[in-house]
Amino acid sequence: MRCTPEAVQTALQKIDARHLRRQREPALDHCVNFCSNDYLNLSTHPQIGAAMAECALLTGVGAGASHLVSGHGIEHEALECELAIFTKRERTLVFSSGYMANLGVIGALAQRNDLILEDRLNHASLIDAGLLARTRNFERYPHGDHAVAGAKLSTHLLAHPASSALLITDAVFSMDGDIAPLAALATHALAHQAWLIVDDAHGFGVLGKNGGGCCELLGLNSREVPVLIGTLGKAFGTFGAFVAGDADLIELLMQRARSYIYTTALPPPVAAATRVALRLIQEEPQRRFHLHDLIDTFKIGAARRGLPLMESNTAIQPIILGSSQKAVQASARLRDAGYRVAAIRPPTVPQDSARLRVTLSAGHTHKQVEGLLNALVVTLGM
Ligand SMILES: Cc1ncc(COP(=O)(O)O)c(C=O)c1O
Structure with missing residues (x-):
């Protein structure tokens, strides 16, 4: 596209012609909102707001630096520990958003000759992360088709025995609402020593007896789902995301995930508010x-x-x-x-x-x- 006003107008006209222009509408007070991801109605909870305000007055609003410089505070540390207990994983790492968590985790684990294999209906952040990881092999499998996914893993590893594979899926599909066949995908991943990366943005807090998400619902442990990603801007009603897994894996991600390393840490008041949300999810x-x-x-x-x-x-x-x-x-x-x-x-x-x-x-x-x-x-x- 040329750098001219006409070129920009033409691009916008093309969007309009296909009825694809997106609008941002401020809160519509006369409407009942049936399109938010605030599944547990926690975003307006007074205890969460109070925790946020209290922390902001105590420590300030911004973290002031990235986690690995001086931005990592006691609220982040406590939140990561509490999320680890909640997800029954050894350790967690908090990111500034789900998009950034996906970008960081996939970029950190994928190597040049590896296969990145994704469900066709995965969230855009997972697809982008797969493409930006710049492996030689990026493929999608038909939605929910674990047999095809398994076959693609076999084919890749036969052709490239020295490489590995990342099998990546939404847990609850964000635009369809169905749940991925996680147990079957885990079986394929284990058989091929592939990383199964599960993004439970829409199950975490909502599904499972205690709100532990799809892994709790389906009884999947950290061997079966070694990389579990959850977001905090949906059922938790706050903001941010985390990845949960074995301690060494999380340590490796902390060393390698560029969207973790090269960005300002999540504001501490958001971490404090999220700790209250996590308590409420369990208590209510x-x-x-x-x-x-x-x-x-x-x-x-x-x-x-x-x-x-x-x-x-x-x-x-x-x-x-x-x-x-x-x-x-x-x-x-x-x-x-x-x-x-x-x-x-x-x-x-x-x-x-x-x-x-x-x-x-x-x-x-x-x-x-x-x-x-x-x-x-x-x-x-x-
Ligand atoms: C499945 C899934 N993963 C990741 C994200 C991104 O999370 P965040 O909004 O925290 O960037 C979303 C939605 O926004 C999502 O639906």
């Missing part, structure tokens, strides 16, 4: 129970009304509409009816699978969910 299981009741209400209500849902039992409940134009129009109509539901379009999702991505939260009431279902029926002309 009723948030999870209510969320799962709401998911049932939504699914049963949708089936009764003939609304087409996907195979998801999680808080992410997409409704596929196909064209981007349809999705944008439906989202606008819902907004007029008092419900905020995001239209998700390519390239976030595959071509012709634009959708409304409904997300449920413990902050919703059953009445609000029924209201949304009725509005969906009117909006979609069911």
Whole structure:
């Protein structure tokens, strides 16, 4: 693209012609929000806000330097220890965001001749991390198809016996809401001495008896899932991310992960707030129970009304509409009816699978969910 105003305008016109221009809308006060990832409604919890304010007054807002210089404080240290206990892993490392955790971890583990193998529907941050790692071999396997993934691992390692492989997947797929076949993927990874890297951004805090996420739900330990990534900006209601694993692995990541080393540490008040969120997740299981009741209400209500849902039992409940134009129009109509539901379009999702991505939260009431279902029926002309 040339550096001219016309070239920029033409690029924007092309986005508009495909109904793909994204808008940022500030909070819509008249709307019930059905597109946030604040699954447990913790982002507005007064105890979390108070912990943040208290820490900010005590230690300041910014960390002032990267973790390995002088930015690593007692709140970060305590949070990492508490997350390790919670995830039943030896050690954790806190990153400034999920995107950065994925970039750092994959870049640190991949070597030039290794295979990076990803589920076709992985989150963009995992795909970007795989591409930026600049290995010679980057491949995707069909969504959820662990048999193809296993076959690709075998083929690669036969051809390059001195190399290794990274098998990478979302745990709960961010735009579809289904859960990856983690046990089967773990079997393939173990058989090939490949790293299984699981990004549980949307399961952590929500799934499993204690909110420990997909690994807790499916009973997978650190041998089966050696690299577990969780984010803190979703169910935890704060910000940041972490990777959990064996102590030596975490030490290696701390030495090598560039997005950990070369950036200012997470603000200490965010770490302090996240510690409170972690405590609340454990002390208030009723948030999870209510969320799962709401998911049932939504699914049963949708089936009764003939609304087409996907195979998801999680808080992410997409409704596929196909064209981007349809999705944008439906989202606008819902907004007029008092419900905020995001239209998700390519390239976030595959071509012709634009959708409304409904997300449920413990902050919703059953009445609000029924209201949304009725509005969906009117909006979609069911
Ligand atoms: C699966 C997945 N991984 C990583 C991220 C990125 O996390 P963060 O928002 O903390 O950068 C997201 C969402 O944003 C996600 O859905």
